[in-house]
Amino acid sequence: MDSDKNKIVKAGDLFFEPYLDREVILDRVSEMGVAISKDYVDKDPIFIVVLNGAFIFAADLLRQVNFHCETTFVKLKSYDGLASTGNLETLLGLESNIENRDVVVIEDIIDTGNTLHRFMQELSQLKPSSISLVSLLFKEEAFNYDYPIDYIGFTIPDRFVIGYGLDYNDLGRNLQSIYQLKS
Numbered sequence: 001m002d003s004d005k006n007k008i009v010k011a012g013d014l015f016f017e018p019y020l021d022r023e024v025i026l027d028r029v030s031e032m033g034v035a036i037s038k039d040y041v042d043k044d045p046i047f048i049v050v051l052n053g054a055f056i057f058a059a060d061l062l063r064q065v066n067f068h069c070e071t072t073f074v075k076l077k078s079y080d081g082l083a084s085t086g087n088l089e090t091l092l093g094l095e096s097n098i099e100n101r102d103v104v105v106i107e108d109i110i111d112t113g114n115t116l117h118r119f120m121q122e123l124s125q126l127k128p129s130s131i132s133l134v135s136l137l138f139k140e141e142a143f144n145y146d147y148p149i150d151y152i153g154f155t156i157p158d159r160f161v162i163g164y165g166l167d168y169n170d171l172g173r174n175l176q177s178i179y180q181l182k183s
């Protein structure tokens with residue numbers, strides 16, 4: 001969508017302004033893909049994509065990985081509208097066996113950290129050899145934990161964003177750039 005990347009967009013009842021251009025995002029995703037390819041080339045990792053928000057990021061990132069790899073999906077929900085609810089719902093659980101595997105979790109954004117904290121605990125009980133975490137966006141000021149985030153695309157302020165997979169009540173996912181809630 002958003003061919004005019006300088007425009008204000010409306011999603012539901014809210015207005016958003018341009019924040020990260022599509023070209024800037026794609027350059028960074030490509031760098032992340034190169035770094036992950038280098039780190040995992042000898043490891044036969046399994047990638048776990050956290051739906052819904054990470055679907056576009058994962059599609060671009062995984063196409064930069066230069067070896068055959070397994071990819072699977074989970075669907076987690078903890079957000080309602082603009083706020084984290086603190087409750088984690090697993091709407092689609094893990095279907096793959098990750099015992100003794102090197103696991104790479106792909107997320108769109110880490111905000112309070114609640115979603116991934118709970119999910120990483122669940123994953124470690126399944127006895128993987130290692131777990132690392134990739135997130136396109138990281139709201140450092142909002143983060144309440146200290147678990148490592150191994151690959152971060154952009155550290156951003158604590159303001160709500162949409163686009164490139166991220167949504168406001170399911171709107172805005174198909175915007176090619178990322179937009180920030182207008183102040």
Ligand code: IMP
Nearest residue numbers: 053079084110111112113114115160161
């Ligand atoms: P956390 O549990 O607070 O870390 O929130 C993580 C999840 O909330 C992300 O995977 C997103 O689905 C959603 N989320 C957090 N911040 C935003 C935002 O600014 N825009 C859209 N979704 C967000």
Ligand code: MG
Nearest residue numbers: 053054108109
């Ligand atoms: Mg998400």
